[in-house]
Amino acid sequence: MNSDNAILAISLFAAFADGSNDDREREHIRRFAETMGSDAPDLPRLYQDILLKRITLADAATALDDLGQRQFAYEMAVCVCDADGVQGSSEKQFLAELKALLGLAGDAQSAEAERQADSLAASAATSALASGPVVTAAVNEAQLDKSILNHAILNGALELLPQSWASVAIIPLQIKMVYRIGKIYGHELDQGHIREFLATVGVGLTSQYLEQFGRKLLGGLLGKVAGKTVGKIGSAATGIAFSFASTYALGQVAKRYYAGGRQMSAQLLQDSFQNLLGPAKQLQSQYLPQIQQKAKTLDAGQIMAMVGGKGL
Numbered sequence: 220m221n222s223d224n225a226i227l228a229i230s231l232f233a234a235f236a237d238g239s240n241d242d243r244e245r246e247h248i249r250r251f252a253e254t255m256g257s258d259a260p261d262l263p264r265l266y267q268d269i270l271l272k273r274i275t276l277a278d279a280a281t282a283l284d285d286l287g288q289r290q291f292a293y294e295m296a297v298c299v300c301d302a303d304g305v306q307g308s309s310e311k312q313f314l315a316e317l318k319a320l321l322g323l324a325g326d327a328q329s330a331e332a333e334r335q336a337d338s339l340a341a342s343a344a345t346s347a348l349a350s351g352p353v354v355t356a357a358v359n360e361a362q363l364d365k366s367i368l369n370h371a372i373l374n375g376a377l378e379l380l381p382q383s384w385a386s387v388a389i390i391p392l393q394i395k396m397v398y399r400i401g402k403i404y405g406h407e408l409d410q411g412h413i414r415e416f417l418a419t420v421g422v423g424l425t426s427q428y429l430e431q432f433g434r435k436l437l438g439g440l441l442g443k444v445a446g447k448t449v450g451k452i453g454s455a456a457t458g459i460a461f462s463f464a465s466t467y468a469l470g471q472v473a474k475r476y477y478a479g480g481r482q483m484s485a486q487l488l489q490d491s492f493q494n495l496l497g498p499a500k501q502l503q504s505q506y507l508p509q510i511q512q513k514a515k516t517l518d519a520g521q522i523m524a525m526v527g528g529k530g531l
Contacts (some may be wrong), residue, residue, distance in 0.1 A: 220274075220278070220279065220282040221282070222282065222285070222288050224262075224265060224282075225279045225280075225282035225283050225288075225292065226283070226288065226291065226292045226295060227261075227262060227265060228265050228268075228269065228279040229276065229279045229280070229292045229295070229296050229317065230292075230295050230296060230299050231265060231266060231269050231429070232269060232276050232279070232296070232313070232317075233295070233297075233300050233310075233314075233317075234299050234429055235269065235270075236300060236309055236310045236313035236314075237300070237307050237309050237310050276313075276316065276317060276320060277320055279292075280292075280317065280320035281320075283321065289321040289322065290321075290323065290328055290329050290332075292317075292321065293314075293317060293318060293329050293332075293333075294329060294332040294333070294336070296313075296314060296317055297314060297332065297336045297337070298336050298386065298387050299429060301336045301337060301339070301340035301387050302387065302390060306337070306340070314333075332382070335382065335519060336387050338523065339387045339388055339391070339522070339523060339526055340387060358404065358478070363400065363403060363474060366396070366399070366470075367396065367400075367466075367467060367470030367471060367474070368467065368506070370392060370393070370466050370467075370470060371462075371463045371464075371466040371467035371470070371499070371503075371506075372463065372506055372509050372510050372513055373392065373525070374389045374392060374393070374462045374463060374465075374466040375463035375466075375503065375506075375510040375513075376510050376511075376513035376514040376517060377389055377462065377514075377517070377522070378462050379510070379514035380514060380517060382519070385517075385522060386462075388522050388525070388526050389462055389466070391526045392466075392525060392526065393417065393422070393465075393466055393469055394410060394413050394414070395526075396466070396469070396470055397413045397416060397417070397470070397473045398413055400470065400474055400477055401413075401473065401477045403477075404474075404477035404478050406477050406481065416473070416476075416488075417469070419485050419488055419489070420469060420472055420488050420489060420492045421489050421492055421493065422465060422469055422492075461500075463499065463500075463502075463503040463510065464496050464499035464500040464502075464503055465496070465499075467495070467499040467503075468492050468495035468496050468499045469492065471495050472488060472491045472492045472495065475491065476488065
């Protein structure tokens with residue numbers, strides 16, 4: 220097993236660590252493995268091997284000789300476990316086992332990355348969505364479209380940051396975007412409803428993060444593993460396009476859904492989202508300079524503040 224496949228395998232183990240992913244999330248992960256097959260021919264097989272217990276976590280950990288690879292694998296596992304919220308007991312147990320297998324006990328770099336990812340997840344879980352009475356007023360369509368675009372640019376920019384934990388912010392920012400769209404159209408929503416909406420549309424929480432990571436890894440963007448400069452544009456295009464497009468399409472579908480009084484069927488929501496992804500990916504190239512510029516201005520404090528509800 221080469222190092223890329225070992226890291227992907229560890230990330231898949233992390234995705235299943237909580238044992239509670241529903242059938243939709245597992246289906247999202249399966250589709251991700253299949254669609255990545257042309258870029259990572261071993262990924263569909265890895266997915267099956269992990270589910271059927273033909274390979275173990277120890278097998279994947281043993282394949283990583285380099286300290287940087289082991290640090291990165293652990294950071295990615297932490298981020299995957301944090302993708303759908305604060306870690307549960309089974310995920311904490313999994314990460315403790317993985318840290319021991321990778322020989323990272325006491326490693327300062329891994330501990331700092333873990334602290335940042337956990338802080339983002341905790342901030343997303345505990346920060347209240349904006350409160351206050353719902354007031355239905357005339358909707359400024361142009362302003363709303365601009366807000367959706369700004370969220371898409373921001374999430375595309377997060378893909379360019381060298382910190383592995385930065386992408387953990389994408390999902391809570393999408394949740395907050397959907398909440399604000401719903402509120403504009405007179406609907407008071409909670410996190411449970413929004414997560415259900417994302418899952419119905421086809422945006423899995425864990426699987427979305429796995430896809431972001433997998434495309435960045437295989438595209439050579441993750442220099443910590445590949446020995447290249449992290450943040451280079453070029454190979455980064457697919458990762459940026461995915462996060463930009465999924466956020467933009469999600470915002471536009473949410474706008475249609477809540478403007479229409481939440482009457483769209485699950486199938487129509489899914490079809491609308493898929494139909495918007497292609498044009499959104501094309502739109503991404505138009506806004507690439509803004510995405511690059513946004514990435515240069517972001518730091519940990521700003522990201523944490525935005526996840527907590529400030530800015531945008």
